[in-house]
Amino acid sequence: MAINWYKYSSPASFYFLAGKMIPIFIFAAVILLIAGLYIGFFVAPTDFQQGEAYRIIFIHVPAAWMSMFLYLVMAFWAGIGLAFNTRLSSMIATAIAPTGAMFTFIALWTGALWGKPMWGTWWVWDARLTSELILLFLYIGFMSLQAAIDDPRRADKAGAVIALVGVVNIPIIYFSVQWWNTLHQGASVSLNQAPAMATTMLMGMLVMALASWMYSIAMTLMRTRVIILERERHTAWVADLRDKEKIR
Numbered sequence: 001m002a003i004n005w006y007k008y009s010s011p012a013s014f015y016f017l018a019g020k021m022i023p024i025f026i027f028a029a030v031i032l033l034i035a036g037l038y039i040g041f042f043v044a045p046t047d048f049q050q051g052e053a054y055r056i057i058f059i060h061v062p063a064a065w066m067s068m069f070l071y072l073v074m075a076f077w078a079g080i081g082l083a084f085n086t087r088l089s090s091m092i093a094t095a096i097a098p099t100g101a102m103f104t105f106i107a108l109w110t111g112a113l114w115g116k117p118m119w120g121t122w123w124v125w126d127a128r129l130t131s132e133l134i135l136l137f138l139y140i141g142f143m144s145l146q147a148a149i150d151d152p153r154r155a156d157k158a159g160a161v162i163a164l165v166g167v168v169n170i171p172i173i174y175f176s177v178q179w180w181n182t183l184h185q186g187a188s189v190s191l192n193q194a195p196a197m198a199t200t201m202l203m204g205m206l207v208m209a210l211a212s213w214m215y216s217i218a219m220t221l222m223r224t225r226v227i228i229l230e231r232e233r234h235t236a237w238v239a240d241l242r243d244k245e246k247i248r
Contacts (some may be wrong), residue, residue: 025218032211039204060110070100078160090156095223101139127176
C-alpha cells in the first residue's frame with residue numbers, strides 16, 4: 001500500500017510524523033558518534049607528518065562538511081517556501097539554521113586548534129577560513145533577520161532572500177584552495193581522486209559525518225515541532241493537543 005507523503009506537507013501531520021522519527025535519528029546519531037570517535041581516536045594510525053594532532057580532523061572535517069551542506073539544504077527549503085508559499089518549508093529552513101551555525105562555529109574553532117600547531121598561528125585571513133567565517137555571518141544574519149520581523153510570513157520571505165543570495169559562498173568555500181594560493185590544505189576527500197589517507201582514517205571521518213547528519217536531522221525535527229506549535233498555537237488541533245497533555 002502506497003504512502004501518501006503529500007499529506008505530511010501539513011504542519012499538523014508533520015508534527016506527529018516528526019515525533020515518531022526523532023528517537024530513531026537520535027539513537028543512530030549516538031551509535032555512529034561513539035563508533036566514529038572510537039575509530040578516529042583509538043583505531044586510526046598516527047599521521048607520519050602531523051603526529052597525533054591530526055586527529056582533530058575527525059571533528060573538524062565533518063563539521064565543515066555539514067556547515068556547507070546544511071546551508072544548501074536550508075536555502076533549498078527557504079526557496080521552496082518563497083516560491084510556493086508553503087508554510088512547512090519555511091519552518092524547516094528556520095529550524096536548520098541554528099544547527100548549521102553551530103557546525104560552522106565548530107569548524108572554525110577546531111580549525112584554529114589545528115592551525116596553531118600546523119601553521120604556528122590560530123588564524124590567518126586565508127581564503128577558505130575567511131569564506132567559512134562569512135558563512136557563519138550568513139547563518140547569523142538569516143536568524144537575526146527573521147527574529148527582527150514580527151510577521152512570520154514576512155520573516156520567512158526576508159530570510160529566504162538572504163539564504164538564496166548566500167548560496168554563492170558555498171562554491172567559494174569548496175574551491176577556494178584550488179582558485180587561490182592558500183595555507184589551507186586541499187580537500188581531504190575528492191570524488192575524482194583516490195583518498196590521500198589511510199582507509200581507517202577515511203572510515204572514521206565518514207562515520208563521524210554520518211553521525212553529524214543524523215544529529216542534524218534529529219535537531220531539525222525537534223526544532224520544527226517547536227516552531228509548528230508556536231505558529232499554530234491558535235488552531236484547533238494544537239488546542240486539542242494541549243488539552244490531552246493536561247489530562248496526562
